[in-house]
Amino acid sequence: MRNYGHFIGGKHVAGQSGRTADVFQPLDGSVFGKVALATKAEVRAAVENAKAAQPAWAATNPQRRARVLMKFLELCARDNDKMADLLAREHGKTIPDAKGDIQRGLEVIEFSIGAPQMMKGEYTEGAGPGIDIYSMRQPLGVVAGITPFNFPAMIPLWKAGPAIAAGNAFILKPSERDPGVPLMLAELFIEAGLPPGIFNVVNGDKESVDAVLDDPDIKAVGFVGSTSIAEYVYARGCANGKRVQCFGGAKNHMIIMPDADMDQAADALIGAGYGSAGERCMAISVAVPVGEEAANRLMERLVPRVEGLKIGPSTSADADFGPLVTSQALERVKGYVDIGIKEGAKLVVDGRGFKMQGYENGFYMGGCLFDNVTKEMRIYQEEIFGPVLSVVRAKTYNEALALANDHEYGNGVAIYTRDGDAARDFAAKVQVGMVGVNVPIPVPLAYYTFGGWKRSSFGDLNQHGPDAFRFYTKTKTITSRWPSGIKDGAEFSIPTMG
Secondary structure, rough: OEOOOEEEEEEEEEOOOOOOOEEEEEOOOOOEEEEOOOOHHHHHHHHHHHHHHHHHHOOOOOHHHHHHHHHHHHHHHHHHHHHHHHHHHOOOHHHHHHHHHHHHHHHHHHOOOHHHHHOOOOOEEEEOOOOEEEEEEEEEOOOEEEEOOOOOOHHHHHHHHHHHHHHOOOEOOOOOOOOHHHHHHHHHHHHHHOOOOOEEEEOOHHHHHHHHHHOOOEEEEEOOOOHHHHHHHHHHHHOOOEEEEOOOOOOOEEEEEOOOHHHHHHHHHHHHHHHHHHHHHHHHEEEEEEEEHHHHHHHHHHHHHOOOOEEOOOOOOOOOOOOOOOOHHHHHHHHHHHHHHHHHHHHEEOOOOOOOOOOOOOOOOOEEEEEEOOOHHHHHHHOOOOEEEEEEEEEHHHHHHHHHOOEEEOEEEEEEEEOHHHHHHHHHHOOOOEEOOOOOOOOOOOOOOEOOEEOOOEOOOOOOOOHHHHHOOOEEEEEEHHHHHOEEEEEEEEOOOO
């Protein structure tokens, strides 16, 4: 059994609180390890280490900081198989999915290597009589990330990469459900040449989260998780004067127009709805076929595909998806299926009784498919975060568009159609932050920003892309004039460009 502590000041540190949480191996339900839950004092120790190390790192030129990230990429490539295996065992996702998790995080590291360009300011010579104006971007100091269980490599790297490249010191509070990979990332950063104290990992629960939010030396906090917690983190962090970005829940729709290639649309729904057992904030959980004829054609294709899903242990080479992360998550998802039945939705495929032979204690659930779901039902309104797809039949395109626009979440959405005019109209009018046109999971590439609208996001700046460097830096503007351009006597009027 593994014992996970913290990573502070460039080394592993045992927990001091005496409190621990179980880390499960979802494929068989066994306890894989124990993780220490930090006290406020332990969080403070990480902050002090980060605060001491940050000025020298900020004074290191951005090219040299970028070289550390280049070396980090090499080391992650070397240890990719080892990292993916650990991630899959603690989370439950398949090995290929785990490698995708890691890769999407490393793509943000690749983008962050462009820090010398992203940190450039502006310069205007002769902005006024003898006056030059220029700006510079400077790091905030010590910043933090609070990240979820479902992407234990990707989201920490989305947060840490730009923050570190910009010259900050970073404190990561990952999910206590799968802490192994974040600690492994910390080791690789040190091996890559990152100074001790610049990347720290503090494991814990609400006590450590509150310590991060309340610490006066942490200047910014990024969070990904459920909307209720996102609202809490945003409110408490802002009340303490921090810069805060929070990303919450989702209920992502896919609109299927009558002219769509139904086989293509069905395949997209299977991958986007059931991949990673539906434990993705960008999962498609609502299919909206437009018109009864289109709905019937879609269901004809969906039902056999859902029934044919291959569920298996994360180590299986041919599994479509693996178990859910915990037994509590499994029971929660099953509870939503029960609710959907009681509310009158038609459960066309029922995966609640699935048992994995040889892994009967694992947290497995087969794919579930609902038809005739309405917008008044809880299974439509709330995020399920499991392998459950709801089909909501819309009579018209405008009705389908309204479903996405009126929902309280606005993370991602997709439309499947062959009609360019419909796609263009949809992209312009839909009130959702990330839009896919014949793309089921519209996660932007690393050099664009990732972020939802409405109650899926709190704060003005998004993750990765240029927004990440804006979030982790502050702009200083200098107006300069040298003695040869200064007139004798006091000036009482406000400076102008005249």
